[in-house]
Amino acid sequence: MSAEHSSDIAETIRRIGQQARAAGRALARSGTGARNDALAAIAARIEAGSEAIAAANAADLEAAREAGLDPALIDRMELTPGRIQAMADGLREIAALPDPVGAVRELASRPSGIQVGRMRMPIGVIGIIYESRPNVTADAAGLCIKSGNATILRGGSEAIRSNRAIAEQIRAGLEDAGLPGDGVQVVGTTDRDAVGALIQMPESVDVIVPRGGKGLVERIAREARVPVIKHLDGVCHVYIDEAADTEKAVAIAVNAKTQRLGTCNTMETLLVAEAAAERVLPEVGRQLRDAGIEVRGCERTRALIDEAVPATEEDWTTEYLGPTLAVRVVAGFDDAVAHIERYSSGHTEAIVTESYPLAQRFLREVDSSSVMVNASTRFADGQEYGLGAEIGISTDKLHARGPVGLEGLTTEKWIVLGDGHVRS
Amino acid sequence: MSAEHSSDIAETIRRIGQQARAAGRALARSGTGARNDALAAIAARIEAGSEAIAAANAADLEAAREAGLDPALIDRMELTPGRIQAMADGLREIAALPDPVGAVRELASRPSGIQVGRMRMPIGVIGIIYESRPNVTADAAGLCIKSGNATILRGGSEAIRSNRAIAEQIRAGLEDAGLPGDGVQVVGTTDRDAVGALIQMPESVDVIVPRGGKGLVERIAREARVPVIKHLDGVCHVYIDEAADTEKAVAIAVNAKTQRLGTCNTMETLLVAEAAAERVLPEVGRQLRDAGIEVRGCERTRALIDEAVPATEEDWTTEYLGPTLAVRVVAGFDDAVAHIERYSSGHTEAIVTESYPLAQRFLREVDSSSVMVNASTRFADGQEYGLGAEIGISTDKLHARGPVGLEGLTTEKWIVLGDGHVRS
Structure with a gap:
């Protein structure tokens, strides 16, 4: 030129x-x-x-x-x-x-x-x-x-x-x-x-x-x-806490991943407290399999979801925008927040819990543009928030966020x- | 090194x-x-x-x-x-x-x-x-x-x-x-x-x-x-409108310039509607002279303030931060707003007027971090606005303004x- x-x-x-x-x-x-x-x-x-x-x-x-x-x-x-x-x-x-x-x-x-x-x-x-x-x-x-x-x-x-x-x-x-x-x-x-x-x-x-x-x-x-x-990207997390209601946990995890695959507010990593894993993961695994989603999991995840393949470090930072989900079993709340702090893109994270103090701590301590309690990450959207239309979802912190x-x-x-x- | x-x-x-x-x-x-x-x-x-x-x-x-x-x-x-x-x-x-x-x-x-x-x-x-x-x-x-x-x-x-x-x-x-x-x-x-x-x-x-x-x-x-x-800099304006109250106009113009010389919210250019110039400028000129302020004026200003020296184009964009003031007689409201649009640094501008529609138009049309009616530009300050302390005065438009x-x-x-x- x-x-x-x-x-x-x-x-x-x-x-x-x-x-x-x-x-x-x-x-x-x-x-x-x-x-x-x-x-x-x-x-x-x-x-x-x-x-x-x-x-x-x-x-x-x-x-x-x-x-x-x-x-x-x-x-x-x-x-x-x-x-x-x-x-x-x-x-x-x-x-x-x-x-x-x-x-x-x-x-x-x-x-x-x-x-x-x-x-x-x-x-x-x-x-x-x-x-x-x-x-x-x-x-x-x-x-x-x-x-x-x-x-x-x-x-x-x-x-x-x-x-x-x-x-x-x-x-x-x-x-x-x-x-x-x-x-x-x-x-x-x-x-x-x-x-x-x-x-x-x-x-x-x-x-x-x-x-x-x-x-x-x-x-x-x-x-x-x-x-x-x-x-920028949405590597969004749902954390299912020890104190989660099983039915809400399964519904939110499945909805956050499958309601639409290619959007930035779709869940890309599911974190589950070890105390909740046995009662939640097998059913989540079944519903994801039926929806055609491949699970990439840590060792403890693979013990509970037969079809899961091993997750690598790269999976924790990947925005799949497609039929793949990373799943990790964590020790509990602090471990989940530390994982989010390290790997999240700061777009949207949700906790599923019936615990009042942990819900309050999650809202306060997680530094993403949208932070949710007992709701699907798919709600992070201008129409759902009552803004009318949206021109985008900002992952910046200053001026416009979310x-x-x-x-x-x-x-x-x-x-x-x-x-x-x-x-x- | x-x-x-x-x-x-x-x-x-x-x-x-x-x-x-x-x-x-x-x-x-x-x-x-x-x-x-x-x-x-x-x-x-x-x-x-x-x-x-x-x-x-x-x-x-x-x-x-x-x-x-x-x-x-x-x-x-x-x-x-x-x-x-x-x-x-x-x-x-x-x-x-x-x-x-x-x-x-x-x-x-x-x-x-x-x-x-x-x-x-x-x-x-x-x-x-x-x-x-x-x-x-x-x-x-x-x-x-x-x-x-x-x-x-x-x-x-x-x-x-x-x-x-x-x-x-x-x-x-x-x-x-x-x-x-x-x-x-x-x-x-x-x-x-x-x-x-x-x-x-x-x-x-x-x-x-x-x-x-x-x-x-x-x-x-x-x-x-x-x-x-x-x-950034504060090239702040006061515009004295045709419908200004003479006493308020003189008090605000003198205070905006002399209350403190070296601050970013100090007036650096005074604009006066030609219909108000004769009743306002001679008294403003006297009080500024008593305060040791040099006036640099347009031709019509110099006809009303004896000591005024000729203003050059450069004076309209200068933040003096000292005992100098640029003064210009303008045709009226539209002319004043056009001057501000062209020369202001977007920090703080004030109008002095008793006219309700012109006060409303000034508030709406002037695009600076602070826009005032019948008040001294020196009020543009975190303490005066009730913020407690301030870390600065932003001349940006996004995130933090003023x-x-x-x-x-x-x-x-x-x-x-x-x-x-x-x-x-």
């Missing part, structure tokens, strides 16, 4: 950034009504333009098949009529959520006589970098519009035609509602240099949200010169109300 | 980081009582050890004089008996604040039957890099202990003896209360490589708080591989309470 070409890309991204900054100011000042109108207008435009979107998507799918891409990836790319309708429905659901922008909390008088509180505000310009699924274009744009932010979207090159077609409807819908069309821009080039330029532009981009594989997220976190809301909804796309400033107050 | 030497430093910092990580786990699990006991014990130790601290400080001061350091800097370094007592008093005030750790908010039932809420937790290990004032050693350590974090402190090399002497008392006080002495560690070497190592150790340090000059903060933000809570107290040193995780709940 020539240096000249590379500087063209940088110039294009720079211009997109400036347009986003200007549009972001307008969106931040727009009213709740205008932003909800825009979401409704985009939904209507997507429905009316569904044939054009489907045609663009068909071209992407054909190119992907010709290029010999993985059929699972091609399946995720496909925009069926149902998926197009789901994009429109999702935008209307976002419109129905409460507006986070301008909300003031904890406004209270201080001894000096001033009133001090905090007002929630858009962050400004949000860059979203994602792979394959073109419906993210509408979902992410919707959350950013609702929260008063401008967005720059950079989807996977294999879905570029679909993304451009959806972006056209979004622009038209924004303009229908009297908001700037540049409020949502899709980077039209498939060049990889575009990502490099986008993540190193703090003057125009306030935060980057990467949605995709670990390689993509780690590369962006390493190279970005703006804050990144990272979504499922990121509208609140994670905003910030709070301090406001001070006086009546001529001066400091003495 | 030899490569061998540099790797020795890196090894030392790496060991300090590992000790901090282990101590941080213990602090996070400690009770409110133990952490408050430690703060009280450290206060008592500082009082009892005040002579040793003063002697170490005297040695720093002598070395600084011999090295010909700036007398203002030497003055800031001095630990008088009053300043030593203030450190002890400050720790007792921090002990008296409510404990942020473990607080649960918004625990509510979801349709699935689970209860979901958020629990406040320590961040883990906080690195603080600061210059000259050794009292920061006690203040910062106190806030971090209270919020359940381990701390690594790296002060200026000119105050190394004072910092070490204070650190000894902190370690002893932590151990008095049964907490790990490694909970607060002062980097004992003055080598600059130590900073480089400290900010690139995400496995042991969760966040860096730089307190010092712009050069230090910018270098750290550029080179850090962990999140940084930045405190004055950073205990809340800014913590994070929230999600907690889920079930009774055998599984996802369907």
